[in-house]
Amino acid sequence: MAEQDIRQLTITSASQNNRAENKENDSSLRFEEVITIGDISFASLDALAKAASVCTRCDLCQTRTNVVFADGNPKAKLMIIGEGPGQKEDETGLPFVGRAGQLLDKILASVDIDRQWDTYICNIVKCRPPLNRVPTKEEAAACKEYLMAQITFVGPALILLAGSTAVQYTLQLKEPISKIRGRWFDYCGAKAMPIFHPSYLLRNDTKTVGSPKWLMWQDIKLVKEELSRLG
Numbered sequence: 001m002a003e004q005d006i007r008q009l010t011i012t013s014a015s016q017n018n019r020a021e022n023k024e025n026d027s028s029l030r031f032e033e034v035i036t037i038g039d040i041s042f043a044s045l046d047a048l049a050k051a052a053s054v055c056t057r058c059d060l061c062q063t064r065t066n067v068v069f070a071d072g073n074p075k076a077k078l079m080i081i082g083e084g085p086g087q088k089e090d091e092t093g094l095p096f097v098g099r100a101g102q103l104l105d106k107i108l109a110s111v112d113i114d115r116q117w118d119t120y121i122c123n124i125v126k127c128r129p130p131l132n133r134v135p136t137k138e139e140a141a142a143c144k145e146y147l148m149a150q151i152t153f154v155g156p157a158l159i160l161l162a163g164s165t166a167v168q169y170t171l172q173l174k175e176p177i178s179k180i181r182g183r184w185f186d187y188c189g190a191k192a193m194p195i196f197h198p199s200y201l202l203r204n205d206t207k208t209v210g211s212p213k214w215l216m217w218q219d220i221k222l223v224k225e226e227l228s229r230l231g
């Protein structure tokens with residue numbers, strides 16, 4: 001896909017709200033939708049992933065090993081968005097598979113949320129920033145159309161925004177995660193909650209009341225309640 005072909009994202013399908021509400025009753029929905037980026041239309045997430053796998057829209061393409069598109073269930077009600085791939089993710093082509101990813105899996109499992117079945121996981125940028133630096137505004141903007149297309153195809157009811165970079169490049173909030181975590185915000189027709197990034201929890205290992213890990217435990221219980229309520 002040539003760079004000039006990917007200028008704007010046009011969503012030609014129903015609203016996110018309608019998708020989220022109808023998703024349970026329409027198993028073929030994601031195959032009937034068409035998303036157009038520039039002059040090219042994508043009828044499925046697979047087609048979008050294939051296009052991303054050879055993407056050269058930003059300079060991160062020059063240093064990546066693999067494009068890290070997503071993992072999990074494309075029909076999940078819960079989407080998790082992180083910052084970007086780290087070394088392990090770059091090597092494997094899968095998001096959240098390093099130590100932070102393993103911790104995320106444990107956190108999800110603690111409330112009986114199965115990563116592969118119950119969630120769809122991706123990142124703000126699909127290619128690893130060198131030395132795990134924070135993606136630039138330009139890189140995030142270049143990659144955002146893929147993210148918006150993923151949200152459109154998946155149509156999640158709930159979105160978890162893991163870490164401040166994910167929050168800034170979606171909700172455009174700059175408050176520290178500690179101030180806004182555990183609250184629901186409207187985003188693309190879904191309810192989105194900022195949470196601590198699991199790599200932050202690895203650096204703050206105490207589980208005492210009020211600690212980041214304890215707060216994460218409160219947040220993930222809220223997420224589970226909301227998921228259960230959705231049925």
Ligand code: SF4
Nearest residue numbers: 055057058126127143
């Ligand atoms: S980070 Fe996104 S926009 Fe940049 S090269 Fe990778 S897939 Fe393309």
